[in-house]
Amino acid sequence: MDNSANFIENIIRVLxxxxxxxxxxxxxxSARDYGDFIAYALPVTPRESLTxxxxxxxxxxxxxxxxxxxxxxxxxxxxxxxCLDRGCNKxxxxxxxxxxxxxxxRSNRYIFILKAGDARKAHNHREVCRYLSPGERLxxxxxxxxxxxxxxSDAQVVSATGNAYPVPLLTAVxxxxxxxxxxKVGHALACRHSVGLHAPSxxxxxxxxxxxxxxxxxxxxxxx
Numbered sequence: 001m002d003n004s005a006n007f008i009e010n011i012i013r014v015l016x017x018x019x020x021x022x023x024x025x026x027x028x029x030s031a032r033d034y035g036d037f038i039a040y041a042l043p044v045t046p047r048e049s050l051t052x053x054x055x056x057x058x059x060x061x062x063x064x065x066x067x068x069x070x071x072x073x074x075x076x077x078x079x080x081x082x083c084l085d086r087g088c089n090k091x092x093x094x095x096x097x098x099x100x101x102x103x104x105x106r107s108n109r110y111i112f113i114l115k116a117g118d119a120r121k122a123h124n125h126r127e128v129c130r131y132l133s134p135g136e137r138l139x140x141x142x143x144x145x146x147x148x149x150x151x152x153s154d155a156q157v158v159s160a161t162g163n164a165y166p167v168p169l170l171t172a173v174x175x176x177x178x179x180x181x182x183x184k185v186g187h188a189l190a191c192r193h194s195v196g197l198h199a200p201s202x203x204x205x206x207x208x209x210x211x212x213x214x215x216x217x218x219x220x221x222x223x224x
Contacts, residue, residue: 037101037139038079038113038128045112045130047123050084057087058112061096065119074098076117079128085110101132101140106162109155134158142167 047055061082068074081101086094095102102111111132118126134157135145141164151157 037136042133044126054084057084060088062119065116069116074116078116079113081113083108083110084112104162106159109158137161
C-alpha cells in the first residue's frame with residue numbers, strides 16, 4: 001500500500017475490491033424479538049443458589065409479572081429481562097424489559113430472564129428462569145456462538161460483551177459506505193473531502209457534512 005497516498009483513499013481502494021463479497025441478507029438496525037436468542041435447553045438457576053437478597057428481589061419481580069399477567073400486560077409466552085441485583089426502593093431503578101434485553105455493560109452480570117407464565121409455576125417446573133448465558137450475550141452483540149472458545153471464564157465474556165462494538169451496528173455503519181463505493185467509487189472519493197475526515201489546508205476547520213454534499217448520507221440504511 002502506498003504510504004504517500006491518503007489513508008482514506010487506500011481504505012476505499014481495498015474496500016472496493018472486497019465489496020462484492022458482502023452479502024446483506026438481513027435488515028440492519030432492525031429490532032429482534034429476544035425469544036430468537038434464547039437457549040431454551042439451559043437449566044433453571046436453582047433458587048437455593050441465590051443469596052437471600054437476590055431471592056427477595058426475584059420474588060418481587062415474580063409478583064410484578066403475575067400482576068402483569070392478570071392485567072393483560074403480559075402473555076404466558078413473554079420473556080421478561082431484568083437485573084436481579086436491583087431491588088425495590090433502592091438507589092437504582094429496577095425496570096423489566098419485555099421481550100428485549102437491556103444494554104449489556106461490563107458490570108451487569110446479574111441480568112436475569114424469566115418466562116412470564118413461569119412466574120406462576122413452582123421453581124423446578126419452570127422453562128426459562130435463569131441468568132443470561134455467556135453464549136446469549138455474544139449472540140446479542142452479533143458474535144458467533146463459537147467465539148466462546150476464545151474465553152476462559154464467564155467473567156471474561158461479561159467484560160468483553162459489555163465493552164464490544166456490536167457487529168450489527170458496525171454493519172449498519174459500513175453498509176451505505178460500501179454500497180456507495182461499489183456503485184460509484186469516484187463519487188465516494190469526492191465525498192471524502194466533504195465529510196470532515198481532514199480539514200482543508202490552513203483552514204483549521206473541518207467541513208460540516210450535509211446530505212447535499214454527500215447524497216448517500218442520510219438515506220435508508222437497509223439495502224432492501
